[in-house]
Amino acid sequence: MMAVSTMKRTARVVVRSGACSTAAVGPSTRLAPSNRAFHASHRRQDETPSPGTPLRAGPGSSHDRSSSSSSRANSASGMSIVNIVIASAAIVIAAPHALDLYGRITGTTPSRSTSSSIPGKLEPYTHHPLPLVLSAYYPDPASASVHKLLHIGLPASLPASGGSETDELKKALRIRSVYIKEPSLVIERAYTPLYDTLPGSYSAALQDASAEERQRLDLLVKRYPDGELGKMLHRAVANPTVPQLEVRGPVDTWSFERDSVAGGAIPERIVMVVGGTGVTPAYQLVTNLFGGPTGGSGKRAMEGGPMIDVVYATQSLENALLLPELHALAANSKDRVTVSLFAEHLAGSPSPSTLSPTQLAALGPTLKASTPSSSSRRSWLPSLFSKASSSLEPKLHLTSSLSPTSTTTIPVYESRITQQHLESLLSPQNGKPIPGRTLILVSGPDGMVEAIAGSKSRDGQSQGSLSGILAKIGCRQEDVFKL
Numbered sequence: 001m002m003a004v005s006t007m008k009r010t011a012r013v014v015v016r017s018g019a020c021s022t023a024a025v026g027p028s029t030r031l032a033p034s035n036r037a038f039h040a041s042h043r044r045q046d047e048t049p050s051p052g053t054p055l056r057a058g059p060g061s062s063h064d065r066s067s068s069s070s071s072r073a074n075s076a077s078g079m080s081i082v083n084i085v086i087a088s089a090a091i092v093i094a095a096p097h098a099l100d101l102y103g104r105i106t107g108t109t110p111s112r113s114t115s116s117s118i119p120g121k122l123e124p125y126t127h128h129p130l131p132l133v134l135s136a137y138y139p140d141p142a143s144a145s146v147h148k149l150l151h152i153g154l155p156a157s158l159p160a161s162g163g164s165e166t167d168e169l170k171k172a173l174r175i176r177s178v179y180i181k182e183p184s185l186v187i188e189r190a191y192t193p194l195y196d197t198l199p200g201s202y203s204a205a206l207q208d209a210s211a212e213e214r215q216r217l218d219l220l221v222k223r224y225p226d227g228e229l230g231k232m233l234h235r236a237v238a239n240p241t242v243p244q245l246e247v248r249g250p251v252d253t254w255s256f257e258r259d260s261v262a263g264g265a266i267p268e269r270i271v272m273v274v275g276g277t278g279v280t281p282a283y284q285l286v287t288n289l290f291g292g293p294t295g296g297s298g299k300r301a302m303e304g305g306p307m308i309d310v311v312y313a314t315q316s317l318e319n320a321l322l323l324p325e326l327h328a329l330a331a332n333s334k335d336r337v338t339v340s341l342f343a344e345h346l347a348g349s350p351s352p353s354t355l356s357p358t359q360l361a362a363l364g365p366t367l368k369a370s371t372p373s374s375s376s377r378r379s380w381l382p383s384l385f386s387k388a389s390s391s392l393e394p395k396l397h398l399t400s401s402l403s404p405t406s407t408t409t410i411p412v413y414e415s416r417i418t419q420q421h422l423e424s425l426l427s428p429q430n431g432k433p434i435p436g437r438t439l440i441l442v443s444g445p446d447g448m449v450e451a452i453a454g455s456k457s458r459d460g461q462s463q464g465s466l467s468g469i470l471a472k473i474g475c476r477q478e479d480v481f482k483l
């Protein structure tokens with residue numbers, strides 16, 4: 001496993017070969033990846049009144065009746081104190097239920113009591129305090145940014161094992177998250193570690209990891225201007241000796257074993273359509289199956305696992321996360337992992353020489369950009385020559401700057417992910433049907449998930465009906481899962 005250089009939500013679609021008809025139906029749907037709208041509607045939770053909020057003395061308190069007889073005043077005062085005690089007790093008893101109800105109604109997750117927190121422990125349903133051992137701006141620790149890489153100290157995890165290789169593969173086919181609590185506001189938010197180092201992990205990345213890497217969670221956290229948890233996590237000062245973050249987990253975001261649609265058969269291919277910080281679940285799944293980007297002495301890729309295509313949308317090249325690591329994973333797992341990037345704004349026709357310092361920072365020292373040749377431009381979208389528009393051709397190719405002979409490329413399109421792109425990706429290649437089953441996972445801002453696969457239910461708990469681009473190209477409801 002490699003430390004990321006110093007360093008969303010989603011839908012799952014299972015597509016049997018031919019399950020998504022590739023016939024174009026209507027005009028392509030544009031995505032609306034507004035992080036602001038997404039978080040405002042899906043992930044934001046307003047401040048919850050604290051159970052300890054003092055009650056205001058109402059009419060009948062001794063202060064209101066200064067001219068009344070002392071007995072009436074005492075009686076009123078006594079009544080008032082009894083009322084306060086009863087009301088306070090009722091609030092304390094009812095608060096957890098009210099918070100649960102509030103969470104269900106708003107689609108957010110209120111935190112539970114942490115009065116019995118045990119430092120250094122991790123459990124799915126109870127928060128425990130863990131230390132923040134590293135906090136660095138991402139991608140360049142020396143430049144302030146809206147993204148930070150955080151390392152949270154963990155009790156060491158050992159790779160789990162048991163059962164046949166197939167059983168282990170099925171257990172690695174999952175994406176797990178943790179929830180971090182904001183103590184004063186009584187709210188929590190989910191974050192997906194880049195590597196599953198959580199208890200009970202079957203991740204190939206854990207097998208590659210050093211002892212130090214096994215004792216930490218690597219999170220990439222975006223800060224929004226008024227985002228509560230993002231602000232708190234960006235402000236927190238790293239100190240390995242102070243367990244300051246209330247964390248619970250692991251919680252399955254998606255797992256093959258719980259996927260009734262999968263019916264026990266491992267998919268041949270998983271297409272992950274992701275946007276913004278929604279790339280973190282895709283990254284975790286790839287590293288679960290193929291190990292970390294720098295590899296190690298441990299077991300590498302899981303045998304018999306699916307191919308993974310990461311179709312990644314960002315607002316701009318400079319906002320793209322984990323590009324060097326994704327490229328390294330694709331290069332290490334030739335023909336098993338592909339990555340393509342859709343940047344809405346590339347500022348015209350960038351050439352390698354005109355990339356800005358922030359764009360170059362997103363590429364890191366290991367990637368270089370080049371202008372695709374006309375033949376390579378066309379290779380990814382063979383069926384669309386006749387109707388090709390400039391947004392259907394990559395504007396840049398990202399390749400390794402360290403090994404010039406490497407042919408692994410991340411094509412960069414100046415576009416949102418469109419119907420044509422997904423049709424092309426899911427269509428039979430060279431006229432031949434893609435064998436086996438394709439599972440599609442979608443993760444990103446609400447607007448993007450809605451455009452690709454339709455929105456989740458209001459409470460975020462159920463999938464909602466399939467619509468959007470995937471419905472237009474003929475995918476079936478049961479073939480789609482929104483993370």
Ligand SMILES: Cc1cc2nc3c(=O)[nH]c(=O)nc-3n(C[C@H](O)[C@H](O)[C@H](O)COP(=O)(O)OP(=O)(O)OC[C@H]3O[C@@H](n4cnc5c(N)ncnc54)[C@H](O)[C@@H]3O)c2cc1C
Pocket residue numbers: 008009035036039040043044045177189190191192193219220221222223224225226227228229230231253277280483
């Ligand atoms: C399974 C899962 C995994 C995730 N993994 C990651 C991850 O790895 N990394 C990551 O960064 N995120 C991840 N997220 C998203 C994360 O959980 C939070 O939703 C995100 O960090 C925003 O939380 P916040 O508290 O910072 O912002 P919030 O307080 O929720 O605010 C979000 C946005 O809403 C706006 N807003 C806040 N209050 C209001 C208001 N009253 N009116 C209008 N707008 C308002 C804010 O300005 C901001 O733009 C994940 C989410 C899920 C569900």
